[in-house]
Structure formats: structure tokens, C-alpha cells
Amino acid sequence: MENAPEFSLDRNEAVPRLVGRHEDFLVVAGLAGTARDLTYLSGDAPHVFALAGAMGAATTMGLGLALARPERRVLVVTGDGELLMNVGSLATAAVINPPNLAIVCVDNGHYGETGYQKSHTSLGVDLEQMAIGAGIRTTRTIRREEEIPEASRLIREGNGTSFVLMRVRPNESPPHKRDLDPTSEKLRFRGAVLDGGPDLPRP
């Protein structure tokens, strides 16, 4: 498998270092690789909602969650293929620009789940530039380990939505068997986050 120099980090080390204390966030994880990354590193914690379908929904799910819970930090961790499928969602996040939302794209340049076909990011597409063009003001691309600590702080602070592109080698994420039932994931997440449930009207 080709391994272009800019795709150099090992996701199994770089993602946990970037995320750090996962309890600092409500997390929406994309499909496949990033879903395994986050469910593995959090030990299937209830505040991590990982997709296994609805490809392209991670960023807007994070946006809706960030608007619903302004007192919590919301972290979207998704892959290049998942983000490319609905890349306009970066524009939608940017125009709302919630300060408690951070989007991390773990970019391995490939569709790992389907046999490591090259994605557009291996063929010249730069998702950080697309995020900038979408209007996200705080962006980074991380290619080396020493760049991780600053980005790890950045996703925890700021006056607006941030975007971090992390270029990683196309190697496997942890072989973790996670819960694939979206209903049980949803109920666990809400049970943990809402603490008995919101008091919403029944007119």
C-alpha cells in the first residue's frame, strides 16, 4: 500500500493523544475506523455515539448536539470518506459556529472498511482547505506527533467551531467489537447525558 509522506501518523497512538480525556466531551464518531477508535479508547462509554450507517451524518449530528447542550463540549471524530460524503456540512457548521463544537477528521486517504481504495484526499483534495473555504476560522493539519498537544488544547477551547485534520497512515484501528444497535446506543447516550431527561412541554 502506498504511504505518502504526509500520511505518517499512527492513528492508534495519535487519536488517543489528541482526544486525551474523552470524558471532557460528548462524542459523535463516524463510521468504521473512527467508530472503533473512539469506542475502544473510551471503553464503550455511554457519552460516545458511534455511527455504523447514515454515512455523512457525523458533523451535523455533532452540530445538533452542540446546540442542544451548550454547556458541554462536543467532539466529532470522523474519517475522510465519511466527511467527504457530506462535505457541505462543514459549511452548515461554520455558519452556526457553536463555540462548543470541534470536528476532527482522521484522514488516512482511504476507504479502509471496503478494502483500502484511495479516497479523494489521496488524490489531491485537502479537507482543511475545504473547512477554511467553508468558513471555519480555527483549523489545523497535523502531520507530526509534536503538533498534537496544541491541537488537543484547541479542541477544548475557542470562541467558535474548530476543525483538525489529522493525517494518518492507512493502518487498522483497534479490532474492537462495539455495539452496533443504534437504539441501544441512543438510549445509553441520553441516559448518561440527560440525567433523568429534559422537562420538555406536552401541550
Place this chain on the structure above:
Amino acid sequence: MSEGTITGERRGEPPGDATWPEEIYRVLRDFGVTQFAYVPDAGHKVLIDLSLADEAVSSVPLTTEEEGVGLLAGAHLGGARGVLLMQSSGVGNCINFLSLAKGGQFPFLMLVSMRGDFGEGNPWQVPMGQAVEPVLGAMGVLCIRADEAREAAAAVRAAATMAFQSGQAVAVLLTQKLIGAKPF
């Protein structure tokens, strides 16, 4: 043609004296809806403007309708309620994301201003307009039609109850009998 010469009717808006858009907005706010996601459509003009003017809600313009399905799923995870406003042509864009409704039992409320039905004069609108009910049905979304001004708010109230109390995915179809067919 300049914007100033196009009447609201020409854009497919409800008549200027129609009160049902304001009634619908009040119903949605009474149900605690705080996220209004939309792809602009003339049939939703008043609702969109009311949400933009309301500091108590987030009005979220979308680049494509399925983003609204994602947004509302995220809202539900965080304990908030949302509504997705779109034209019938946008229903087709939402289908795979509605896996969250059928597979994840997320509640969804969407208001669909119909094209391609009663009196449609643009043949491009007909295929998707006629497919709205079968494809939503295939994804487990219940459809409630509103044909007349006097039933519009009641239809939205019924749909919001089914969505937010019974956890269903529900679409209110605001038909061209209600909104009027856009002339061509």
C-alpha cells in the same frame, strides 16, 4: 426579471393573508422546538423568517436536506427538539439518513412543502413529488397530509405529538391545494 416584479404567488408562496404559517410556528414553539433546520422554499418562507427573528431558537440553513436529519438526531441525543423544513424534492436526499429513524428509533418531525402534485406545471417536479409518500413510508416515516388552511396547524400538532411523545418519525405534507401551485 428583477426580484421586485415577482409576486409571492409567482414564487409559490401561500397567499399573503394566510394565517396558518404563524399558527404552525406557534404550535412548534409550544412543543419546545428550538432547532429549525431548512433548505429554503417559498412554501416555508414565513416559518423560516419567524425562526430567524426568534432569539430563543436556532435557525439552521442546510446545504442539503439530509443534514437536517443528522442535526435533529443530534438534537435528540442532547435532549432538544427540532423540525426539518424542506420541499418535496429534498425528501429524496434524506432517505439513507432516515436509517436513524427506522433503525435507531429517533423521533423526527419534518414539514414538506409539496411540489409535483395538485396542479403541478413543471414536469421536473412530478417524479419526486409523487414518490414522497412511498419512499417515506418505506423508511418508516408516517405521513400526514394538510390540504386546507384550517387543518394545517392541527396536522402539525398531531405530527408533533406523534414525534415527541410517541417517538415516531412523522412528515406533514403541506400540499399544493394548501400552498397553491407555482405557475409556469
